[in-house]
Amino acid sequence: MFSYCTDPSTLDNLAWLSCYLTTGKHSAMYVSVFVVLLLLAITAPMALLFGFGAATASRSTILPLRWLGRAYTSIVRGVPDIAFFLFFVIALDQGFEWLRHKVKCPDWDEPIRRGVDFVVCDAAKLPLGNAPQWVHETYGFFLAVLTFAIVFGAFAANVMYGAMQTVPRAQLETAEAYGMTRRQTFWRVLVPQMWVYALPGLSNLWMVLIKATPLLFLLGVEDIVYWARELGGTQNPRFTDYPHGDWRMWYFLALLVFYLMFTKVSEVVLDRIMKRLTKGQATMGGEAQRKAAA
Amino acid sequence: MKKLVLSTAALALTAGFAMADGHGVVRLGTEGAYEPWNFVNDAGEIDGFERDLGDELCERAELTCEWVKNDWDSIIPNLVSGNYDAIIAGMSITAEREEVIDFTQGYTPPDPSAYLSLDAGVDLEGGIIAAQASTLQAAFIADQGWTLIEFATPEETVAAVRNGEADAVLADSSFIDTVVGTDGLVKLERTEAIGGGVGMGFRESDAELRGKFDAAITSMKEDGSLNELIAKWQVSSQW
Numbered sequence: 001m002f003s004y005c006t007d008p009s010t011l012d013n014l015a016w017l018s019c020y021l022t023t024g025k026h027s028a029m030y031v032s033v034f035v036v037l038l039l040l041a042i043t044a045p046m047a048l049l050f051g052f053g054a055a056t057a058s059r060s061t062i063l064p065l066r067w068l069g070r071a072y073t074s075i076v077r078g079v080p081d082i083a084f085f086l087f088f089v090i091a092l093d094q095g096f097e098w099l100r101h102k103v104k105c106p107d108w109d110e111p112i113r114r115g116v117d118f119v120v121c122d123a124a125k126l127p128l129g130n131a132p133q134w135v136h137e138t139y140g141f142f143l144a145v146l147t148f149a150i151v152f153g154a155f156a157a158n159v160m161y162g163a164m165q166t167v168p169r170a171q172l173e174t175a176e177a178y179g180m181t182r183r184q185t186f187w188r189v190l191v192p193q194m195w196v197y198a199l200p201g202l203s204n205l206w207m208v209l210i211k212a213t214p215l216l217f218l219l220g221v222e223d224i225v226y227w228a229r230e231l232g233g234t235q236n237p238r239f240t241d242y243p244h245g246d247w248r249m250w251y252f253l254a255l256l257v258f259y260l261m262f263t264k265v266s267e268v269v270l271d272r273i274m275k276r277l278t279k280g281q282a283t284m285g286g287e288a289q290r291k292a293a294a
Numbered sequence: 295m296k297k298l299v300l301s302t303a304a305l306a307l308t309a310g311f312a313m314a315d316g317h318g319v320v321r322l323g324t325e326g327a328y329e330p331w332n333f334v335n336d337a338g339e340i341d342g343f344e345r346d347l348g349d350e351l352c353e354r355a356e357l358t359c360e361w362v363k364n365d366w367d368s369i370i371p372n373l374v375s376g377n378y379d380a381i382i383a384g385m386s387i388t389a390e391r392e393e394v395i396d397f398t399q400g401y402t403p404p405d406p407s408a409y410l411s412l413d414a415g416v417d418l419e420g421g422i423i424a425a426q427a428s429t430l431q432a433a434f435i436a437d438q439g440w441t442l443i444e445f446a447t448p449e450e451t452v453a454a455v456r457n458g459e460a461d462a463v464l465a466d467s468s469f470i471d472t473v474v475g476t477d478g479l480v481k482l483e484r485t486e487a488i489g490g491g492v493g494m495g496f497r498e499s500d501a502e503l504r505g506k507f508d509a510a511i512t513s514m515k516e517d518g519s520l521n522e523l524i525a526k527w528q529v530s531s532q533w
Contacts, residue, residue, distance in 0.1 A: 024338035086368075090375055097376075116374050116394055117499045125376065130318035133360055136377075220364060220377070230327070230334065233449040236472050239329050240336050245477075246453055 008241045020242045029227035033258075036213045036223050039141070043148045044206065050153025055160035056186075069157070076154035085218045089147050093126065100124040137221070144219045152209055159201035163194040168282060196277040196285070203270045210262060228255050319358050320503065321378035322348050326363040327447050329472045330527045331384035331492075334363075343527035344382050347401060350519065354510040367428065367446060370394060374497060380507065381495035384466065386430050388490065396498050398508045400491025401520060402530040407431050407489070408470045409482035411462040412455060416482070421461030424451040430489050431464040455479065468529045492530075 004011065005019035020026070057069030076084070097120045101112065105121035112120060122128070127135045167190055175185040214225040232248030278285040324332045326340055335341035340361045352359035362378045373381050373395060386404075387397045407430070409418065419440055425432040427444040435442040443460055445451045452473050454460040463470070464486065474481045494511075496504040514520040521532045 023336045025334060025336055028338045090371070094375065114499050117497050118375050119497075119499050120376075130358075133362070136321075136362070217365060218368070220372070222363075229447070229449075233447075234452070234473070234476070236329060238472060239333055239341070242336060246456065248453075 016242075023242065025231060028222070029224065029231060032222055032224050032227050035141070035221065036216075039145060039148070039213065039216070039221075040210065042145050043152065043209065046145065046149035047152035047156050047205075047209070048202075050149055051156025051158075051160050054153065054157035055164060058157065058161050059164060073154045073157045073161070076151060077158065081151060081212065081215060082218070084151055085147060085215055088150075089143050089219055092146070093143060094118055097124055097126050100126060140220050144216055144221050147219070148209070148212070152205055155205050156202060159205065160194065160198050162201070163198035164190060166197040167193045171282075193281065196274075196281050196283060199270070199274055199277060203266075206266060206270070207263060210266070211259065224255060224258070228252055319360050320352065320380065321360050321362050322352075323362045323364045323369060323373060323378035323381050324348075324383040325366045325369065327366070327449065328384050328469060330468060330529055331466075332382075343523060343529045344384065346523055346527070347514075347520075348382050350514065350523070351507055351510040354513055355506040357506065365446075366426065370495070373495060376497075379496070379500065379503060384492055385495055386489040386491065387493045388430060390433075391495070394498075395495040396501070396504055397493035397495055398504055398511055400493045401511050401514075402492045402524060403533060404487070404489050404491045405467055405530045406485035406487045407434070407464055408467040408485050409462045409464055410452065410455060410470045410474065410479055411482055412458075412478055412480070413461075414480050414482065416461050418462060418482075418484070422459070424454045424460035424463045425465065426451055429465075431466075431486075434486060434488050435464060452479070466530075468527075471528065 002019060002022070004015060005022075008016055008019050011019065054069045054072050057065045058073065060066050060069065097118075098112065101108065101120040101124035104123045108121050110119070112118065127139045171189055171193060172185055175189040180188065213223045216223040217226045228251035229248060232246070232251035234246050235243045237243035274285075275289075278289055280286060280290075324340060324344060326332055326334045328342075330342050332340060332342040332344045339345075340363065345361070348359060348361070364372055364378070366383070369381055369383060369385075370391070372378065381395070385391070385397075387400060391397070409416075409423075419438075422441045422443055423435045424443050424445060425435055426448050427446055432442060432444050443454065445454065448465060448469060451460070451463045451465065455463050456477055456479070462482070467481075467485065470481050473479055494504075494507055496507075511520070514523075515533055524530055524532050
């Protein structure tokens with residue numbers, strides 16, 4: 001990176017460190033930080049959407065829809081994350097490829113499953129075999145987002161279902177008395193009020209989600225924990241210009257600080273949201289706010 | 295939610311319609327954590343004996359190749375499900391693996407595995423031996439009935455000996471050589487003759503591609519360039 005980095009063994013501490021921390025390998029770690037943040041930024045709203053959909057379905061008046069919502073929440077919540085990540089993602093990927101295979105290669109006469117091999121025609125491969133590596137990585141990333149969203153969506157669904165049931169019955173009755181339809185009651189009275197009950201549960205989920213990112217490596221997406229282990233491990237002078245001993249402790253310490261700071265920021269933001277949501281609500285928090293203002 | 299799933303499926307179906315037609319690129323899967331066979335260099339690229347070897351083989355077979363890094367634990371499942379087309383990761387040819395994937399001929403001869411320890415006189419039978427999970431060496435120790443502790447990466451097996459968690463590591467001799475002498479680590483005299491050489495792994499349904507690489511390995515053996523590479527990286531004995 002810097003011009004003086006050509007022979008690191010001659011450098012003193014600070015200059016050496018500046019070279020060491022800007023190697024291509026370290027850049028890969030910095031990129032992975034953004035990958036993780038991007039993943040969280042996309043996954044969280046998607047999981048909320050899945051959760052909201054499933055929670056709404058669970059209290060639907062249409063029986064099959066209710067079954068669907070409840071089946072989704074209970075099945076996904078019951079399966080260990082790691083099993084879900086190893087099994088479901090491969091199944092999802094093969095499902096996509098199978099569909100594409102049916103569409104694109106109708107004349108294919110060989111079997112798709114051969115022993116343990118899963119073979120579809122070249123045109124049905126996802127991503128295509130000759131696609132550049134970044135396409136493969138992006139595809140892997142979106143599979144990861146989808147899987148995280150489905151897993152965390154199920155937990156969010158349960159939280160939101162509970163929150164919807166907690167909204168005081170009197171509020172809904174009043175809405176009905178005013179002549180609102182079921183749909184209007186739902187959107188104008190129930191949904192705006194349920195968030196205050198859902199938020200503590202959702203904020204827990206968010207914290208768990210932040211820490212669940214090492215699962216990404218199972219999907220081939222390299223996250224920060226992977227890089228910390230890789231970079232912190234003993235570096236042999238035969239294979240690197242920057243040999244060092246086992247520095248994993250320092251790398252994990254840096255991770256610790258990163259995660260703690262991230263959690264702190266989350267807490268501050270969540271607190272603010274909570275204050276906003278509490279405003280004017282018929283809860284203890286809302287009452288306290290009203291008294292403080294008066 | 296249903297709409298979302300449907301539209302994702304539709305997107306996946308249509309993605310890449312434009313750039314159809316495809317085995318132009320052969321994807322090579324490796325671990326990137328097993329010096330000197332394969333590792334990630336300072337620039338963040340795959341490097342090592344197998345990098346040189348794979349690039350040379352692809353040139354001889356007139357294929358365009360691309361390197362993919364994958365965790366050792368899931369390296370075979372990901373080959374089988376088609377995430378890449380070949381494994382080139384210091385993988386020994388064993389009967390167990392032959393049941394799931396097919397190997398080329400070995401590109402390094404079968405070499406004995408060696409022990410690494412802090413104490414040259416360590417008692418292997420009564421001690422705790424570390425090895426990387428799902429390797430020949432781990433299977434060997436388990437068969438002997440000794441106390442085995444497994445780690446996901448080679449690096450962690452050595453760290454376990456350094457901090458006293460394990461008494462010795464059993465691994466490929468060439469890997470042991472990379473760490474011997476640091477922090478008082480010594481290589482034991484005793485070696486174990488396990489393994490049938492190291493080869494590239496392919497899907498069983500991919501015999502054609504395997505044939506191409508097999509031919510390229512033969513040609514490298516014949517003109518001595520394979521021996522040169524082995525000597526350069528000191529990975530094993532020569533042919």
